[in-house]
Amino acid sequence: MTPERLVVIGGDAAGMSAASQARKRRDADSLQVVAFERGHATSYSACGIPYWISGVVAGEKDLIARSPQQHRANGIDVRTRTEVVAIDLAARTVRARDLDRGREYDEPFDQLVYAAGSVPMRPAVPGIDAAGVHGVQTLDDGAALRAELEDDRVRRVVIVGGGYIGLEIAEACKVRGLDVAVVDRSPTPIGTIDPDIGAVIADAIRGLGIELVLGEAVIEIETGQDGRAVAVRTDADRRLPADTVVLGLGVRPDVALAAQAGIPLGTSGGIAVDAQMRTHVEGVWAAGDCVESVHRLSGQRVVVALGTHANKQGRVAGINIGGGYATFAGVIGTAVTKVCDLEAARTGLSEAEADSAGLRFVRATVDSTTRAGYFPGAQPIKIKMLAEKRTGRLLGGQIVGREGAAKRIDVLATAIWNEMSVDELLGLDLSYAPPFAPVWDPVLVAARKAFEAVEAEMGSAP
Amino acid sequence: MTPERLVVIGGDAAGMSAASQARKRRDADSLQVVAFERGHATSYSACGIPYWISGVVAGEKDLIARSPQQHRANGIDVRTRTEVVAIDLAARTVRARDLDRGREYDEPFDQLVYAAGSVPMRPAVPGIDAAGVHGVQTLDDGAALRAELEDDRVRRVVIVGGGYIGLEIAEACKVRGLDVAVVDRSPTPIGTIDPDIGAVIADAIRGLGIELVLGEAVIEIETGQDGRAVAVRTDADRRLPADTVVLGLGVRPDVALAAQAGIPLGTSGGIAVDAQMRTHVEGVWAAGDCVESVHRLSGQRVVVALGTHANKQGRVAGINIGGGYATFAGVIGTAVTKVCDLEAARTGLSEAEADSAGLRFVRATVDSTTRAGYFPGAQPIKIKMLAEKRTGRLLGGQIVGREGAAKRIDVLATAIWNEMSVDELLGLDLSYAPPFAPVWDPVLVAARKAFEAVEAEMGSAP
Structure with missing residues (x-):
């Protein structure tokens, strides 16, 4: 039996995660995997570039999770410095251009993963x-x-x-x-x-x-x-x-090739995919910065270019291509950054996003410390929460502070993921010891204040 | 109209939270609040004592969140160095002993909060x-x-x-x-x-x-x-x-007075309370280290002596006494500690606890880093997860590592609180940037491995 041929467009997080997962689940007799990458590196951390520029990360190679050689050793035919310039869905081929030798050729596929990423604005x-x-x-x-x-x-x-x-x-x-x-x-x-x-x-x-x-x-x-x-x-x-x-x-999804080929885009401008990362074209998958995702709170389609999603989506596509079953459960807009010793993070909806999703909310902002106030190294942390009117459902959280502040956003992200109300959040059994938090963790203090705002608003409702 | 009289036994977190919340909701014409405390301090952080002993916390007063004087200024009649030696439920009085003056007297109550705390083993x-x-x-x-x-x-x-x-x-x-x-x-x-x-x-x-x-x-x-x-x-x-x-x-609940008075204990040896922190005796409430709580995973009654629970339970009792409505939602056994630069944390059930609750599980342990592996200051983190057989529900998590490791337990605690399966956990939109996490957060890596263990076990099930 002739093996199926999987072609992957894009050799970074999404594409190579898909390739690796499919490869892991099906042997070479069942599936051949060819991955095209325009640049010379695969599976690298674009998010790490600022730290390479600053010098805190020593070398380019530190940012590369898996090199073309490593992928090849795993049985993936990686072709770097090779750009896909067209997709022919009827012929089931892609047109590839070897950037160094200048020659072009057609590569046939049975399954295609489109993971072209994004282009900077x-x-x-x-x-x-x-x-x-x-x-x-x-x-x-x-x-x-x-x-x-x-x-x-x-x-x-x-x-x-x-x-x-x-x-x-x-x-x-x-x-x-x-x-x-x-x-x-x-x-x-x-x-x-x-x-x-x-x-x-x-x-x-x-x-x-x-x-x-x-x-x-x-x-x-x-x-x-x-x-x-x-x-x-x-x-x-x-x-x-x-x-x-x-x-x-910032960036926008790189959908040019897909659009030309007739792979349908969604309302947000990213490639439309279902929960398994299938596009609307049989045998064509997409993952990473070029696709749109479901925002679990607004229900809207959004494009979020972030390595975490790209990795997860690529993994999901690869598992499904490999004969398994996996789905991508959507996003809630979690993000974090550090600028010198300033930490900032957000999850869920901002006020503007909640407005545009038709969700009404109350807000609460509290100031606290990352450790018990009396403990050395306690740093300031400010937490803002948006809670839906009436239901008290947590809609969004934002944190700004110093060391130890921002990663707490993950508790809010997990709470939002589970549609918790701020009242329920207030009961959470979060960890406490003086080097780690005040006895009322800042997250709980914020939830308490947000809950009071929900109650006050209900009391004053017409 | 004569105001009601609330007597509180125990002037630390649980007792004073109850007193403060009740006080805030009802004025002096409606409620008088008397709080008895055997020691000379109120509302202090017992968890901070090790850091006072080491010298990283300078003075005893740093550990006191609110002094007797501050409580009195808020309209609470705090009587320190005064031990309650008996409760007469029929007469609705407590017998108080002034430890410095040696005299005893009866104090009447309409409502009683029993927050005597714990005694060391x-x-x-x-x-x-x-x-x-x-x-x-x-x-x-x-x-x-x-x-x-x-x-x-x-x-x-x-x-x-x-x-x-x-x-x-x-x-x-x-x-x-x-x-x-x-x-x-x-x-x-x-x-x-x-x-x-x-x-x-x-x-x-x-x-x-x-x-x-x-x-x-x-x-x-x-x-x-x-x-x-x-x-x-x-x-x-x-x-x-x-x-x-x-x-x-460690400690055991201080229930001697309550037991003598006929306030019923639960199966765990702590005072039995309902969700509002009511004991089985009309008008008698209990909160803090002396009560038993529902463990949300095992369904069993457990005594967990921890400042966070004491604060929450006291708040709940006080809101209800004050005419509001609040409940304590139970515990899942979250705890964290730091020994020099070693951090350790746990939540949910240990293997032994899961066994004794009749829950079957698979386990997964992973090693990762607190930041992107290439980022300076990345510290080791080891995460263990227990997931229920078949359902994949997260039953427990344990973390050991260095700086930035342990507080991640809160994500697991929030996941357990919401009865997430490790498969669902794997989809979580957690924050990522190189100074804060690898692109696959260690929590997600652990969830992935635990999910694989659940799947493998199903495949091998008879």
Whole structure:
């Protein structure tokens, strides 16, 4: 019997997780696995790039979980530096281009995993393609930026975008001893965090010596006579001198090939998939940054580009291709970041997201400490909760603080996942000892205050 | 109208939380609140005593959340150094003894909160009452031990009991530069942690330079000519020289007065209460270390002496007395401790507890890191999970590791609280960034392995 042929487009987390799981479950007589990757690395941590740039992570290879050689040793035919340029669903082939040799060829498939990832947002402003303007999405981007920052002439970096990646790059440049400015069109950093908590983050970031320009949109990257970027101009007539500009504006799903081939997209612009990560085309799967997921709270379809989801989704697709059964249960928007000693995290819905999902809520914010107040090393932690009116269901949580603060978001994420009300949350048997928490863990204090807000609102309801 | 009179027995977490909540909800015209406390402090952190002994917490007053004066300012008639010696349910009075003045008097009540706490276990061996043998349950105990350890002649401390408190006191003595030995009759420390994980903890504790004598029972505290303790003898013919002996054997509920008065106890030996913290006697409530709680997994009644429960139970009783409605939702046995840089935590059922509850399980243990493996400061973390056979329901979790490891137990506790299966757990949207976790959080890695164990066991089932 001829083995089935699985082709994987994209050699990072989602694609290689799918390939590995399928490979593990079916032997070479049953399944051949070919994976195409445009770059030269596979299965790497894009989230680790800022730490490689700062130098706290020593080498590129530290960021690579599994190299092409390792995948090949496991029986996966990995073809790096090879870009898939077209998919023919009728012929069941992909058109591959060997970037180094310049030749193109058709590769047949029975099953296809589309895991092309995402493409960085680039504002359509003059100068955006100038030398000295860097993205930070791939390892190759990271290498280029790192090389440039090693040039002593680079003293001042302007980062366009004040989201997670923008702030992490800001820290990296700060750690390298550079002057850093971050510019974002929103009034507070990290758009998925509410403005009141965002304002606390903004203050803390300025306290770290990072210049933060908020509420201003970039309208031009000014270039010098040599064509290199020399400044960033905003719509408030501000000119931010820059030796290097970094784009940290987030990403959008890379669906170009899929759309051309006729693989249906969803309402959010990501590839539409079911719980098993099947697209609407028989034998075609998709996973990672390019797909849309169900948000468990809003019920809406969303695209969340995050390594955790990519790994899980790839695993799910691979298990199913391998003959097993697994499903991806959706997302609730959990995220965390660290900028120097500032920690920030969020899960569930922000106020704006709850509004747009039609969910009404009350809010509560509390200040506490990460350890018992009297215990050395106790750090500040601020927790905000949104609870649905009437039901008290926890809809969202946001945390900002110092060491030991942010990872507590996982308790809120687990509570939201289980549709707990803040009243139920208040009963949780969370761990306590003075080095780890006050006797009322900050999470419980926040739940108590949110519960009181739910009760107060019911008392005052018409 | 004459106000109702609420009498509270016990001025620590449970009693004063009840008093405060009732006070907050009803004014002095409706409710008078009298609280009796045998010691001189109220609302203090007994869990903080080891850190006061070690010196990392500077003063006794740091451990006091709210003093008698503060409670009085809130309208609670706190009577310290006053012991309740009898309860007359028919006459609705308690008999109070003023310990400093030596006089006794009857105090009438309409509502009674019994929050007498616990009494430390003391083995019935010769020498147990000798000078130089210390308990560590109350602030007064702590003060006495602290004073003794400040004597330069004390070089070597033997701690009887290798549970949480015993190990925390061992650390405290180590921090003070003393020679420390811990003796426990069990084969591994912390009896509520499985022996396989306990063995890891034992190795780590020995690595800290603490002598750990396991599997041996204390049969005598040897005393010198002056009547002071000089050594601890075990049933293995071992003699551990000691300048000071500390008893850290845990506690049992202090139910003597309640039992004498006819307030019914439960099967576990703690006072029987319902969800509102009502005893079986009309108008009599109980809360804290002296009551029994429902274990949500086993369905059994258990006594868990822990500040978190005491605070919650006291709050619940006080809200109900105050005319509101609140319930205590039970416990699942979450606990955490830190010994130098070793962190250990547990939640749910241990293997022995699951066995005795009639629950069959599979187990999985994984080793991972607290941060991305390549990230500086990544520390080891070992997680063990028990999952119910067939259903895959998470029954228990145990964690041992270094900084950043133990507080992850709260995710498992929240999962257990919601009766999640390890398969469901695997889908959880937990936070990820390299400074906080590997892309597969250790909790998810453990859940994946536990799920594989559940599946394997089903495959092999007859």
